[in-house]
Structures are given as structure tokens and as C-alpha cells.
Amino acid sequence: MNNVAKPRAIIIGAGLGGLLSAAKLATSGYEVEVFERLPMIGGRFTNIEYKGFALSTGALHMLPHGPTGPLAQMLKSVGADVNIVRSDPMAVIRLPLIDGDNDYTNGYKDIPFRNFSDPLSATNRLKIAVLMLTTRVFPPKKGSLEECFSRYVKDEWLVKLADSFCGWSLSLRGADTSAKEAFSIFSNLYRYSGSGVPIGGCKAVVDALVDVITSNGGTIHTGKDVSEILIENGKAVGILVDGAEHFSDLVISNIGHVETDRLYNNIEPSEEYQQYLEQLKKIKPSAGVKICLAADEPLIGHGGVLLTPYARRVNGINEVTNIDPNLAPPGKHLTVSHQCVQWDKLDELEQEIELGLQDIKEIFAGKKYEVLLIQSHSGEWPVNRSASGLDVNVKNSTPFKNLFIVGDGAKGEGGIEVEGIALGVANVMERIL
Amino acid sequence: MKIGKTCVGCAQCATFCKTDAIKVKGKALIMDVCIECGICAEYCPMKAIEVSI
Ligand SMILES: Cc1cc2nc3c(=O)[nH]c(=O)nc-3n(C[C@H](O)[C@H](O)[C@H](O)COP(=O)(O)OP(=O)(O)OC[C@H]3O[C@@H](n4cnc5c(N)ncnc54)[C@H](O)[C@@H]3O)c2cc1C
Ligand code: SF4
Ligand code: SF4
Numbered sequence: 493m494n495n496v497a498k499p500r501a502i503i504i505g506a507g508l509g510g511l512l513s514a515a516k517l518a519t520s521g522y523e524v525e526v527f528e529r530l531p532m533i534g535g536r537f538t539n540i541e542y543k544g545f546a547l548s549t550g551a552l553h554m555l556p557h558g559p560t561g562p563l564a565q566m567l568k569s570v571g572a573d574v575n576i577v578r579s580d581p582m583a584v585i586r587l588p589l590i591d592g593d594n595d596y597t598n599g600y601k602d603i604p605f606r607n608f609s610d611p612l613s614a615t616n617r618l619k620i621a622v623l624m625l626t627t628r629v630f631p632p633k634k635g636s637l638e639e640c641f642s643r644y645v646k647d648e649w650l651v652k653l654a655d656s657f658c659g660w661s662l663s664l665r666g667a668d669t670s671a672k673e674a675f676s677i678f679s680n681l682y683r684y685s686g687s688g689v690p691i692g693g694c695k696a697v698v699d700a701l702v703d704v705i706t707s708n709g710g711t712i713h714t715g716k717d718v719s720e721i722l723i724e725n726g727k728a729v730g731i732l733v734d735g736a737e738h739f740s741d742l743v744i745s746n747i748g749h750v751e752t753d754r755l756y757n758n759i760e761p762s763e764e765y766q767q768y769l770e771q772l773k774k775i776k777p778s779a780g781v782k783i784c785l786a787a788d789e790p791l792i793g794h795g796g797v798l799l800t801p802y803a804r805r806v807n808g809i810n811e812v813t814n815i816d817p818n819l820a821p822p823g824k825h826l827t828v829s830h831q832c833v834q835w836d837k838l839d840e841l842e843q844e845i846e847l848g849l850q851d852i853k854e855i856f857a858g859k860k861y862e863v864l865l866i867q868s869h870s871g872e873w874p875v876n877r878s879a880s881g882l883d884v885n886v887k888n889s890t891p892f893k894n895l896f897i898v899g900d901g902a903k904g905e906g907g908i909e910v911e912g913i914a915l916g917v918a919n920v921m922e923r924i925l
Numbered sequence: 926m927k928i929g930k931t932c933v934g935c936a937q938c939a940t941f942c943k944t945d946a947i948k949v950k951g952k953a954l955i956m957d958v959c960i961e962c963g964i965c966a967e968y969c970p971m972k973a974i975e976v977s978i
Contacts, residue, residue: 531967540940549937549970715967841934841951866950868934873970 498523502731502738504718504755505746507535508910509899511701512563512917513744514710515570520925522742524710527733529717533702535746536873537910539695544821546693547784547865550875552828553812553819554579554797555697556661556908557680558688563697563914572700575691577815579796582686583808585653586800586855587611595802596854605799611649619645628679632671640671652801659807659832660797661908663780663875668834673881676906684911689795689815721745721755721895726762728895731755742894742924748877748901749886750775756892765891775882775901777874779833781805781845783852787825787861790814803851805831805844827861838870876909877901888920896920926961928953932973938965 501517503510506528518524532538536550546553555563559576567574581604589599603610609617623644632640637658641650654666654674661677662669690696705712713733720732721743730739745752749772759765783806785791792798795815799808809829813820820826831848833841845866852861869875878901888902904915932952939947946959953973955965966974 530970540937542940547940549935845951865936865940866934867936868951870933871931871971873933873935 499742500740501525501742501744502527502740503744503746504721504731504752505529505535505899506533506712506714507746507899508537508697509902509913509917510535510744510746511698511705512566512570512914513746513898513920514712515572515701515704515708516566516917516921516925517742517744518705518708518710519570520921524705524708525738525740526705526710526712527716527718527731527738528712528714531715533712533714534695534698536869537694538698539693542865543786545784545786545824545826545864546695546819547826548694550869551694551910552782552810552830553689553693553816554687554810555690556687556911557684558686561684561688561911561914562904562907562918563910564688566914566918567697567700570701570704572697572704574697574700576688577691577795578688579686579794579815581605581794581796583797583799584794585656586798586802588802593802595804596857600855602798608653612645612647616645616647620650624678627675628682631675631679635671636667637669637671637674638666640674641666649801653799655832656799656801656807659780660799660830662880663778663830663832664879665832665834668879670881673884673906677880677908680906680908680911687797689812691816693812693816693819718755720757721752723756723759723892723895726760726891727893742896744896744898744920746899748775748899749883749890749897750877750901751872752890752895752897762891768886768891771886775878775886776835777871778876778879779835779838779870780868780875781831781833781841781848782867782869783829783845783848784864784867785827785829785852785861786820786864787827787859788823789859790825791827791856791859791861800851800855803855805847806851806855807831809852809855832875833868833870841868876903878903880908880912888916889923896923926955926959926963926965926977927975928955929973929975931971932969933971935970937968937970938974941965941968
């Protein structure tokens with residue numbers, strides 16, 4: 493019928509950002525080819541089977557905005573079939589049993605997240621309610637979340653809570669999270685609501701996307717390391733893999749701005765390019781440690797997040813087997829903690845892990861569990877390639893035509909983790925489709 | 926097998942090792958039971974594992 497050749501798109505990396513872009517393009521009339529360096533598909537968002545448990549390469553099997561978020565909407569729009577179940581409760585905060593205690597050694601009590609201001613004095617409760625309302629209309633432009641809170645309501649509790657919330661969802665401290673980005677995240681929580689778990693874990697999302705891509709004529713190559721992006725006259729024209737050139741009308745890189753920038757050769761240092769390089773200097777990846785536990789009895793008992801603001805290092809813990817029991821062997825539970833690692837603590841990783849293990853001992857005192865695996869993430873295999881809020885200026889474009897960046901190094905504003913990836917992909921698609 | 930400087934401790938290698946030869950706590954450590962099959966190196970996202978010949 494139609495003799496005009498389809499436009500060709502090449503995607504570098506088969507992480508969530510690459511796969512979402514590939515699925516969008518393949519269902520919009522592009523001939524799509526994805527090149528992935530590793531022997532497996534999914535990047536930091538897929539399952540690894542370990543001792544019968546569905547551990548993961550990165551993510552804790554949780555979608556920040558569940559079945560109604562930007563990722564879920566994008567999956568639906570390409571026809572990717574994933575069953576996402578909302579966590580209920582969304583989150584619970586663990587407080588010390590005795591008021592005034594600074595840890596959980598004398599026991600604990602859990603309160604629902606919506607009651608987060610309970611530990612504040614009546615005056616401060618009112619102040620924080622006013623702050624939450626006014627920032628929805630007038631979001632702060634400068635400073636960190638911690639600075640913003642302490643300007644209005646000086647309270648140790650809010651600092652702890654901000655660290656726990658930001659540590660869990662962004663792998664950052666409150667002091668390292670921009671207030672603008674944080675309030676943009678809060679307003680997305682109102683808009684899209686809270687987290688959910690894809691049945692089958694991260695891999696269910698990846699498998700569904702692979703189905704969409706291949707059934708729309710796309711190809712995914714694994715074990716193929718892209719060594720160069722070919723640029724001609726300020727335009728991306730293809731890539732180099734194993735010494736062979738592959739040409740295309742569009743190149744989408746899933747590996748972040750900084751890593752992508754290393755793949756060009758002989759670039760004319762135009763003013764625009766220099767300015768771009770200046771922006772890239774501001775990008776820093778966020779680091780974290782994940783501790784995977786196996787237990788016979790549930791340690792948490794629900795599918796929401798257990799925020800642990802009074803732990804030394806652990807920011808939060810989830811137990812997705814309360815939503816999808818098949819993520820563990822029959823009768824077992826998979827419980828996973830996450831802790832942010834501050835940039836200046838990366839040299840003391842072993843000590844940070846030890847503190848995390850001690851936290852878990854106190855949080856689950858008297859309960860039986862086994863440590864399955866300890867995973868740490870930083871540098872070029874981080875929690876987020878660009879810490880939230882640091883990628884807002886560069887967005888998804890590059891100084892080169894037909895070359896775009898997707899993934900967690902180029903998230904959309906206010907987008908937590910994979911939701912930010914989906915928002916970023918949506919921005920790119922708006923430009924090209 | 927040698928673990929290089931770029932290792933971040935993600936433990937991906939350990940989960941693919943058939944002989945349970947890799948322990949990870951902040952960094953990977955390969956133990957004597959390793960049979961030098963090379964699978965871990967393929968799965969390392971940081972290209973941190975050097976296959977010894
Ligand atoms: C411990 C931890 C917990 C997390 N928890 C959650 C969570 O619960 N919920 C959530 O939403 N998010 C979570 N995240 C974040 C989420 O996992 C990541 O943001 C997301 O998986 C990143 O996807 P991506 O597509 O940006 O990048 P990646 O998954 O890194 O994909 C990039 C791909 O490109 C490949 N590649 C790199 N270089 C090349 C090259 N030169 N040629 C070819 N291929 C190449 C890589 O091998 C990789 O597969 C967590 C992350 C971590 C580490
Ligand atoms: S897979 Fe690579 S980076 Fe990860 S722990 Fe093993 S050697 Fe280190
Ligand atoms: S070479 Fe094979 S046996 Fe040795 S550590 Fe790696 S995966 Fe395990």
C-alpha cells in the first residue's frame with residue numbers, strides 16, 4: 493500500500509526509558525532497533541531469580557504512582573498489558589513507642605502517613621498545614637526541602653521525616669533535595685496518588701514492553717555495546733556497534749547525558765555545546781544500598797512502604813509479597829530495605845551497610861529473617877543517573893538534532909524514579925511524533 | 926577472575942554465578958570455588974570483572 497520507507501529509530505540501552513521509547517515509536521510507525529550492552533533486557537528494572545526469590549537489578553518492584561501514574565498511563569497507551577495493584581496503606585511511619593526516644597530500642601508504634609504531622613506541636617501542625625497549602629499555589633523556587641521546612645517550622649521531626657521520605661523515594665537527604673522538585677513531587681502525589689506493585693514485579697513491565705516492541709516489528713539486540721554515536725553536521729545519523737555502522741533518522745539514548753556525551757567523536761566545540769557541557773557538570777547520580785531479606789512470617793504485613801525516620805540509615809522498607817506472593821517461594825516473604833548513601837559516605841560503604849543491618853535488627857527485633865543479598869548502587873549504575881531536580885535544566889535534548897536522552901538521567905519535572913522516566917519519554921515523544 | 930576499581934557492589938554478578946563464588950558487601954569478592962566460567966563478567970554492568978586467562 494505504502495511504498496514510503498518507515499523512518500528508522502535506534503535506541504541505545506534496553507532499560508525502562510529505552511523500552512518505553514521503543515514501544516512508543518514502534519506503535520507510531522517507526523522501524524525500531526534497540527541495542528543493549530548486557531545479555532539481559534530491562535537495565536535496573538527487571539527481576540533476578542535468586543534462591544527462588546524475585547530480587548531485582550535495581551528497583552524495589554514499586555511504581556511510585558501505581559495504576560494511575562504517568563508510567564501506567566504510558567503502558568496503557570502502547571497496549572502493554574500489566575496488572576498494577578495499588579498499595580494499601582500507601583505508607584506507614586514507624587515511631588519510637590516512647591515519646592522522646594530517638595530510636596526503636598524500646599519498641600515502636602506505626603502511624604498512617606496521612607497523620608505525619610501528629611508528632612508536631614499544635615502550632616507547628618497548623619503552620620505545616622498552611623505551608624502545604626500555600627506551596628501548592630506558590631511553589632518555592634530556591635533552596636532545599638530541609639531549608640524550606642526549617643524556614644517555616646523549626647522541628648527536628650520534619651527533618652527526620654524529610655530524610656526518610658526523600659531517602660526512600662529519591663535516595664537523597666532532605667538537605668540535598670531541591671524544594672521546588674520536592675513540592676512538585678507532592679503535587680504529583682495529589683494528582684496521581686500513591687504507589688503500587690506490578691504483579692510479576694519489574695520484569696512484568698519489561699516483558700509487556702518487549703511484547704509490544706517485537707509485535708510491532710521492532711528488534712532488540714542484547715550483548716551489543718554501542719561504542720560511538722555518529723554525528724554529521726550537528727545531526728545524529730547513527731551509531732557504531734562492534735565496528736559496524738548503523739544508520740537511522742533518530743537516535744535515542746537511554747544512558748543519561750553524561751555517559752552519552754562520551755560517545756561522540758570530533759565534535760565542533762560550538763557555543764551551544766559548551767553551554768550544554770556546563771549544565772552536565774551539575775548532574776550527580778544518587779547512591780543507595782538495598783538489603784534483601786527472606787522471612788517465613790511477614791515482617792511488615794502490608795504492601796505499602798514502612799518509613800523508618802528514626803533508623804540510623806534505613807529510610808524505608810517494603811514487602812511486596814503481601815501484594816504478589818509469587819515474588820517469593822511458597823510461604824515465604826521478600827522484604828527489602830532501602831537507604832540513601834550520602835555522596836561523602838561513598839568511601840565508607842561497608843560501614844554504611846553495617847549501620848543499615850543494625851537498623852534492620854532493631855526495626856524487626858524479635859523477628860526471624862535471613863539476609864539474602866546486599867546491593868549497592870552508585871556512579872554509573874546508580875539509583876538515579878541524575879539525582880532528582882538536577883536534570884531539570886538539561887531536560888531531554890542534546891546540542892545535536894535527532895538525538896534525545898531518556899531514562900533516569902533525564903526525568904520529567906516532579907517525576908519520582910520510573911514515573912519521571914515516563915514523563916521524560918512523553919516529553920521526547922511530543923517533540924518527535 | 927579479578928574485580929576492578931569500577932565495581933559498585935550491585936551484586937548482579939553474584940546472582941548469576943552458578944557456584945556461589947561471589948560475596949558482595951559494598952564490593953564484590955571472588956572466592957576459591959570459582960570455576961572461571963566468565964558468566965559474571967558478562968552480567969556486570971560496570972565492566973568491572975576481568976577474566977583471567
Ligand atoms: C536500589 C534501587 C532501588 C530502586 N527502587 C525503585 C522503585 O522501587 N521504584 C522506582 O520507580 N524506581 C526505583 N529505582 C530506580 C529505577 O530502578 C531506575 O530509575 C530505572 O530502572 C532506570 O531506568 P533507565 O532506563 O533510566 O536506565 P537503565 O535501567 O540503567 O538502562 C540503561 C541500559 O543501557 C545499557 N547500556 C549502557 N551503556 C550502553 C552502551 N554503550 N551500549 C548499549 N547499551 C548500554 C545498560 O546496560 C542498561 O541496560 C531504584 C533503583 C535502585 C538502584
Ligand atoms: S556485577 Fe560488577 S559492579 Fe556489580 S558487584 Fe559484581 S563486579 Fe561489582
Ligand atoms: S567466573 Fe563463573 S564461577 Fe567464577 S565467579 Fe564468575 S560466574 Fe562464578
